[in-house]
Amino acid sequence: MRVGLLGLGRIGAFHAATLSALVDELVVSDADQSRAEEVAGRLKARVGDPFDADAVVIATPTATHAELLVRACDLRVPAFCEKPAAPGVAETIRVAEAAERSGTVVHIGFQRRFDAGYTAAREALRSGELGTLHRVHMITADPAPPAPGYVPMSGGIFRDCHIH
Numbered sequence: 450m451r452v453g454l455l456g457l458g459r460i461g462a463f464h465a466a467t468l469s470a471l472v473d474e475l476v477v478s479d480a481d482q483s484r485a486e487e488v489a490g491r492l493k494a495r496v497g498d499p500f501d502a503d504a505v506v507i508a509t510p511t512a513t514h515a516e517l518l519v520r521a522c523d524l525r526v527p528a529f530c531e532k533p534a535a536p537g538v539a540e541t542i543r544v545a546e547a548a549e550r551s552g553t554v555v556h557i558g559f560q561r562r563f564d565a566g567y568t569a570a571r572e573a574l575r576s577g578e579l580g581t582l583h584r585v586h587m588i589t590a591d592p593a594p595p596a597p598g599y600v601p602m603s604g605g606i607f608r609d610c611h612i613h
């Protein structure tokens with residue numbers, strides 16, 4: 450199986466290491482060509498067109514997701530995209546419509562929604578077991594903050610994290 454990967458920043462480089470051990474061929478690309486060459490040289494991967502593949506993984510900045518997902522749908526290449534599908538509702542609906550129209554599988558990286566602890570908390574709230582919810586404490590435990598350039602592209606820390 451040949452998998453294409455777009456974006457080799459914090460999360461994309463992590464996905465590249467996982468994928469290179471799992472798939473027959475990994476094709477990587479990044480807006481920064483030297484980053485793509487560095488990752489391909491370090492892993493079992495080559496630099497090329499990530500859409501010329503059996504499936505594509507999108508790990509570029511949030512503002513680019515919708516356009517890339519619509520392209521994947523138009524080419525009928527199944528896509529896994531980091532969260533969120535888009536920064537706003539209208540673009541998210543555009544992605545959903547493209548996926549429905551083309552019948553292409555689009556999976557968004559909301560891994561928290563498969564987390565046993567989160568699922569149990571949600572069920573406890575929905576069933577009424579927790580009673581009335583007055584306050585929520587949320588903690589993000591990234592060891593280091595993102596680069597300053599990440600913030601405007603992500604919608605800011607609240608939107609970036611609350612979307613989970």
Ligand SMILES: NC(=O)c1ccc[n+]([C@@H]2O[C@H](COP(=O)([O-])OP(=O)(O)OC[C@H]3O[C@@H](n4cnc5c(N)ncnc54)[C@H](O)[C@@H]3O)[C@@H](O)[C@H]2O)c1
Binds near residue numbers: 456458461478479481
């Ligand atoms: N699921 C999670 O818990 C989780 C965690 C971290 C990040 N993310 C998501 O992953 C995405 C990327 O986050 P990050 O922290 O890795 O960002 P980053 O800024 O570290 O990396 C983004 C990379 O994409 C490249 N890039 C930009 N535009 C491109 C394009 N059009 N084509 C190819 N490459 C392009 C940049 O050069 C950069 O290397 C964000 O949408 C973020 O919300 C999700």
